[in-house]
Amino acid sequence: MRHSNFRANDKEKQHLRRARAYGILEHMSREATCRLLLCSGGKLVLLCFILSTLFLAPAYSAATATPQSDTQPVQKVFHLNYVEEGFAHSVSVDMDEREVIFKAEPDFGDKGIIRGALPVGPGENDYIGFACDVGGMGSGTVYLDANRNLDLTDDEPVKLSFDMPTDRFPLNMFEGIHFETVVGELTVPYVFGMDVIGLWPGQPASCDVTIRSGWEGEIELHGTKWMMGVADNLDGVFDEKDFLGLKSPESTETPVDELRLAVVQNIMLDGNAYDLALALEPGEKTPVLAATFTEVHPPLGTLKLSGKFISRMVLKRDEEGAASGIVVLDSPAETAEVPVGEYAPVTVFLESGANKKEKKWFSATIERVVVGDGEPVPLKVGGPLNNTATVQRRGMSLVLSHELRGIGGELYAEPELDLAHLLSSPDFFDMAFLDKHATFAVYRNDRRIASGSFDYG
Numbered sequence: 001m002r003h004s005n006f007r008a009n010d011k012e013k014q015h016l017r018r019a020r021a022y023g024i025l026e027h028m029s030r031e032a033t034c035r036l037l038l039c040s041g042g043k044l045v046l047l048c049f050i051l052s053t054l055f056l057a058p059a060y061s062a063a064t065a066t067p068q069s070d071t072q073p074v075q076k077v078f079h080l081n082y083v084e085e086g087f088a089h090s091v092s093v094d095m096d097e098r099e100v101i102f103k104a105e106p107d108f109g110d111k112g113i114i115r116g117a118l119p120v121g122p123g124e125n126d127y128i129g130f131a132c133d134v135g136g137m138g139s140g141t142v143y144l145d146a147n148r149n150l151d152l153t154d155d156e157p158v159k160l161s162f163d164m165p166t167d168r169f170p171l172n173m174f175e176g177i178h179f180e181t182v183v184g185e186l187t188v189p190y191v192f193g194m195d196v197i198g199l200w201p202g203q204p205a206s207c208d209v210t211i212r213s214g215w216e217g218e219i220e221l222h223g224t225k226w227m228m229g230v231a232d233n234l235d236g237v238f239d240e241k242d243f244l245g246l247k248s249p250e251s252t253e254t255p256v257d258e259l260r261l262a263v264v265q266n267i268m269l270d271g272n273a274y275d276l277a278l279a280l281e282p283g284e285k286t287p288v289l290a291a292t293f294t295e296v297h298p299p300l301g302t303l304k305l306s307g308k309f310i311s312r313m314v315l316k317r318d319e320e321g322a323a324s325g326i327v328v329l330d331s332p333a334e335t336a337e338v339p340v341g342e343y344a345p346v347t348v349f350l351e352s353g354a355n356k357k358e359k360k361w362f363s364a365t366i367e368r369v370v371v372g373d374g375e376p377v378p379l380k381v382g383g384p385l386n387n388t389a390t391v392q393r394r395g396m397s398l399v400l401s402h403e404l405r406g407i408g409g410e411l412y413a414e415p416e417l418d419l420a421h422l423l424s425s426p427d428f429f430d431m432a433f434l435d436k437h438a439t440f441a442v443y444r445n446d447r448r449i450a451s452g453s454f455d456y457g
Contacts, residue, residue: 080215089231100129140172183236215289266325301371307382311351318344380408
């Protein structure tokens with residue numbers, strides 16, 4: 001049986017780190033009169049990238065079917081194996097949530113120190129403290145109170161693992177941090193990285209954790225095989241704060257070949273609805289994650305779609321008091337049945353191009369869709385798309401904007417053109433991109449009548 005390789009390459013693993021510094025760069029150029037379009041949507045794009053960096057080489061999972069009677073629902077259980085790297089689930093740490101006072105600390109000298117706490121459980125006292133010095137380029141160190149005794153002198157320091165020009169960007173990055181916590185009667189290991197930003201004039205300190213470890217394996221539902229991966233946010237509780245990924249074993253690594261979701265209680269795939277339960281169980285060396293899919297039959301409503309070229313739709317349930325849920329519609333027909341409820345957001349993926357070389361994918365987000373059990377709900381999304389370009393005067397500047405809208409007015413963008421591609425340049429932190437001017441051209445019919453370039457800022 002052939003399996004796809006989920007291993008992220010080294011360049012992809014550095015995208016998130018560079019994105020941290022890019023946020024600072026954007027702050028530095030806030031007053032610029034001309035900005036890259038990507039900057040204006042940086043937070044959304046970064047989220048999309050954080051969620052797109054998926055698993056490493058797949059591990060096998062064991063599936064068991066629960067014996068069924070005529071009255072019992074169909075249920076399948078898959079056991080996902082623990083892996084130490086390959087995920088990139090981002091967790092922001094609230095630096096103001098808890099003040100940590102250590103009983104003993106190493107001698108930091110005259111270096112600036114950032115102190116904080118990482119949540120590692122649902123309780124008020126479920127945290128581990130840390131202290132990070134920001135002494136200068138290549139000299140950053142973080143101490144993690146892994147034994148939770150508020151004494152940092154008996155903990156091993158973690159040295160800076162990624163060289164950054166910290167004289168320009170006060171960003172300290174640490175990788176390969178190992179940590180164990182107890183969940184019930186199980187000792188659960190985690191591997192993560194930390195990006196600490198601090199002592200920036202006029203800006204508060206911040207910390208982001210990137211979970212590298214998780215659980216993964218192959219599952220099969222109604223004859224369809226998926227590679228499934230789950231990353232937890234260090235608290236041992238599997239909920240919407242955690243990451244769930246599904247992709248075809250024959251994935252061609254396109255933007256619509258893999259699902260990047262939050263952990264939900266209900267999921268609908270290929271027209272089949274399931275309750276999803278995740279629970280840690282003892283394994284041979286480390287705990288395994290049991291993923292239980294129980295078939296359910298919720299009340300259904302109908303969506304009536306009027307657009308073309310829709311490759312996938314992902315609907316996220318957003319209804320007070322209802323269980324969290326996701327509906328995935330692949331290549332939907334003009335009518336599609338989905339569980340009754342309120343969904344927000346709804347993400348639409350379009351596909352165009354006659355062959356693999358020419359194929360492009362576009363995505364748009366619909367704010368809210370309400371599906372009832374009565375008349376079909378009309379939804380105008382998809383192609384054909386309408387290109388528009390506008391020019392506006394702003395003081396002594398001209399602002400050029402481009403939009404790609406669907407038949408319902410929804411705004412599309414290419415998933416490939418995200419912040420990660422901008423940051424993948426090795427010259428980015430040398431500011432070399434500032435010397436590469438954006439160009440423009442003005443056409444009348446098919447004849448170019450003017451062209452030029454923009455200076456940065």
